[in-house]
Amino acid sequence: MQPQNIFDNEFFFQGYKKLRENPNSANILEEKPAIFSLLPELTGKKVLDLGCGYGENCNLFSIMGANKVVGIDVSSKMLAIANDENSGDNIFYENMCMENIFSINEKFDVVVSSLAIHYVQDFNNLVSNVNSLLNDNGIFVFSQEHPLTTAPKNGASWFKNADGRITHYKLTDYAISGKRTVSWIVDGITKYHRTFSGIINSLIDAGFTIEKMLEPVPTKEILERDTSSAKNLHKPNFLVIRARKK
Template identity: 30%
Template sequence: MYGQAGPDFYDNEAVFPTYMSHRQRADTPNDTLEKPVIMDLIGCITGKRILDLGCGDAAIGRELLDHGAASYTGIEGSHRMAAVATNKLADTTGQIIEQRIENWTYPHAAFDLVIARLSLHYVADLAAIYTQIFNALTAVGLFVFSVEHPVITSCNRGWTSGTLRQDWVVDDYFTTGLRVTHWLGGTVQKYHRTVEDYFHLLKEAGFIIEDLREARPQREHFQNVQTYERRKRIPLFLILAARKPA
């Protein structure tokens, strides 16, 4: 099996409920590692117009609106996930657009902040998306995104739900491009890039890189000390913040 593109993978009737159940667990990597860094990097969002690429269930959209964001637009390519996101924001001013990141028409200078949480490693032509994001931002607008760490995307061994992974074999690190991974009972297409690739593609698009993080575990974010100790073994996420010049 060649693997499904990101949105199709999450629409897989076997994968979707497994993923949603997985996200409800205590001490998930998203909640304990990735989200705290994202929130730290985006800073004050009062009055900001926010675009979220690959918004998933849009839970963060509701949170951002509750904390003073002027507007929130979530782009989501998965039909099942877009339905969950729409329901999540039903009593807010937030907007969900069911469209793939690569196919959406990005408005010019319409957003103060663009976020993309764990969605860009599903995109084949990242340079083109960076350019679209740059054009969609206002002057001094901020772009903050997370991806699976290149150590993870260069590891071809899949993960079995319900088990604790004991090792990660990094291989063909500098051979970038499509990787097919077995995950959550399905097979998904991801695109492996090096840390250097993410950094230099941002510069080539015109961004000024402000920060780079690897989501080092912080004890206060974990309920379980064993999970905290385990998360110190390997980086799971790469997170960058970049700004459009004035």
């Protein structure tokens, strides 16, 4: 099966680029600090980045002392930017979807994935492949959309009362894992919802020990600066997990 490659759609790509350039996006304010806080010491390590996109994280891993960084992404448009803006002697980009990582024939100390895993249909297969790619005691750190975000079949949405104030998050379908078709920049984006227990049990079954789980929320400073972010105390945006190969 060919995986979705929406990032090579020009219209989507331009919309996404604009979103990522916003310095006040939840990605930058919430997800990035959380995923970096869970990274082990990278000095001298070999790092694989799944769904590396623009390669910003690959570049940072290299700066943090990684010996070698391999970034894979399904989108050649994303990798063109990665090669242009985030290249380095020890950074290697490869046009590959996450479904095909079984074909990589080297091992890594750390596998990282930022906000890409919710696009992968077969999570069991993915984490089993990640486990195989890790050296003993290797670390897998990943972030994804929060399971409460991916849950609703009609897409994440908030309930507003008569005066337009958000009063609650409209939670539906949480216990029903599987495909979700949602609108984000364009219509027809495919994601996969998984429950907390589904994610945790898959990691354990694949041979991982869970070491830490984060559900980052806006800091006090962000809440004061951007009052609209208070809704994320009702429902966080991201889930971030560190697991160790047993």
